[in-house]
Amino acid sequence: MVLATPVGCFKSVIEEVGPFLKKGAIVTDVGSVKGRLAREMEGLMPEGVTFVGGHPIAGSDRSGIDAATENLFVGAKCIITPTEHTPEEAVRKVTELWTAIGAEVCFLSPEEHDLVFALVSHLPHLIAYTLVNTVSDVNPEYIHYAGKGFKDTTRVALSSPELWRDICFKNKENLLDLVQRFQESLTSMVDALKRNDSEELESLFEKAQRLRGKL
Amino acid sequence: MVLATPVGCFKSVIEEVGPFLKKGAIVTDVGSVKGRLAREMEGLMPEGVTFVGGHPIAGSDRSGIDAATENLFVGAKCIITPTEHTPEEAVRKVTELWTAIGAEVCFLSPEEHDLVFALVSHLPHLIAYTLVNTVSDVNPEYIHYAGKGFKDTTRVALSSPELWRDICFKNKENLLDLVQRFQESLTSMVDALKRNDSEELESLFEKAQRLRGKL
Structure with missing residues (x-):
């Protein structure tokens, strides 16, 4: 699941949909903030569900469906922010998702x-x-x-x-x-x-x- | 004559070329600053020569001849800054120069x-x-x-x-x-x-x- 709401809504979205997530599911996001929020999200995951923070450096001042373009992520950087608890397999899957749509993946800690x-x-x-x-x-x-x-x-x-x-x-x-x-x-x-x-x-x-x- | 050097050189350029200007000549400029400088320029003109400040709102971060484009001023605003001493005829001529190359002329005092x-x-x-x-x-x-x-x-x-x-x-x-x-x-x-x-x-x-x- 990819969270793409304003970052202020992440916690309430997970509280609502968390109980319906399958074991083995990966939750990632496209939010501009990680740090403490990414650590909190990690703690909010139901058992068997993994959180991997992601932040594609793309987009514009426009928002909403009318601002969509199919090449938005081609050539863009995408930052993935694993913590010491994130399983390598989940990082690999999220990395594949982004490289498949043309982004170039880098890794940073949530804090950096x-x-x-x-x-x-x-x-x-x-x-x-x-x-x-x-x-x-x-x-x-x-x-x-x-x-x-x-x-x-x-x-x-x-x-x-x-x-x-x-x-x-x-x-x-x-x-x-x-x-x-x-x-x-x-x-x-x-x-x-x-x-x-x-x-x-x-x-x-x-x-x-x-x-x-x-x- | 159109001054198009950095504004810091205007005075020395006029000191050098002033003695060679014909009576009736108009000196204008494309500098980003007017105010006191425009008033000083006015005072530096040889007898019979008129200064009319001008500032086209065009250009980019690039400079030099390689950055030249023939349509630079089309649709651009150009500010003309007459003072209470500027003859109307000189303002009219400078306005015509700018409108002829596609700019839209507005008037402000040098201070505003x-x-x-x-x-x-x-x-x-x-x-x-x-x-x-x-x-x-x-x-x-x-x-x-x-x-x-x-x-x-x-x-x-x-x-x-x-x-x-x-x-x-x-x-x-x-x-x-x-x-x-x-x-x-x-x-x-x-x-x-x-x-x-x-x-x-x-x-x-x-x-x-x-x-x-x-x-």
């Missing part, structure tokens, strides 16, 4: 998964929502002057508020830590700007350009 | 222009560079887990560090004010997260989603 995706996904979503709200607070009419740069930078702010609210709460500790790191990095740019340190500001921009260029 | 573009362009660039540097500071290897969301959110961090350093310094006051507004907006999300106020966080995301949806 959550740190990585707080950094490359959850923080950018929070920041994109914040950028749009800054426009809203200054003068919402100014949004009409936005060009392609603003549109790309804030595209993920079109994503489902309910879905992303759930993700933020489920990965709260990592996200709060990383907001802190983000603010320190922003402060170093602001300080360079304030003291007219043109070399330092350019070198901070270069550092970012270099790493972004690896993608 | 700089506030608007600090908000919808310069701040997003600073934030995109900051997001990438946050990854760099935590663990640069994690960049390889980035999906489409991260790529879009940080695409503008591929932009020329030299160009954007100049823009940030030329529009420093607006940018510093807006970083402050951005931080306030981020703090309101972080506070909702910290006090587990799920309704408030969802409503902040919804506010952003609604405004972004207008683009």
Whole structure:
């Protein structure tokens, strides 16, 4: 069974359908958060049923059946997050499922998964929502002057508020830590700007350009 | 004459070529900053030469001749920033230049222009560079887990560090004010997260989603 609801509903879905699962069944998911949630899910499985966390890095700001595309997972990374309790056989089956539809599978612990995706996904979503709200607070009419740069930078702010609210709460500790790191990095740019340190500001921009260029 | 160097070079270019400009010539530009710079440029014009600020909202993170495309300005907005000293005839000629290559012209004062573009362009660039540097500071290897969301959110961090350093310094006051507004907006999300106020966080995301949806 593949759980594909917002992560905030996983536990209630399993409480409801758990009693009807056959022995030997494998439950996996496509949720953006693992960590404590994946450990809890493991504990909620009925006897003989195995949980293997999964997270395909695919999709867009769109949701619902109209956003479906048959090639969504071709060439996409899919992270599988086994714990020390996950049977190898179950990991193998879930891996086969993803490679069969064209995804490239990697493995991370549930905890490292959550740190990585707080950094490359959850923080950018929070920041994109914040950028749009800054426009809203200054003068919402100014949004009409936005060009392609603003549109790309804030595209993920079109994503489902309910879905992303759930993700933020489920990965709260990592996200709060990383907001802190983000603010320190922003402060170093602001300080360079304030003291007219043109070399330092350019070198901070270069550092970012270099790493972004690896993608 | 159309100035299309990084904005930090405008003054030295005019000092060099100014003496060779014919009476009746119009100097315009495609720079991302106006404000005080546009007023200074106006003052630097030799007698009989008029400055009219211009800013086409087009282009990408790429620069140089290899990035040229013949339809770059078709359907793009172009902001013209006349001051109280700019002759109507010069504004008309620059407007015609832009409409002839397919752009849609709007007018803003140099000062409002700089506030608007600090908000919808310069701040997003600073934030995109900051997001990438946050990854760099935590663990640069994690960049390889980035999906489409991260790529879009940080695409503008591929932009020329030299160009954007100049823009940030030329529009420093607006940018510093807006970083402050951005931080306030981020703090309101972080506070909702910290006090587990799920309704408030969802409503902040919804506010952003609604405004972004207008683009």
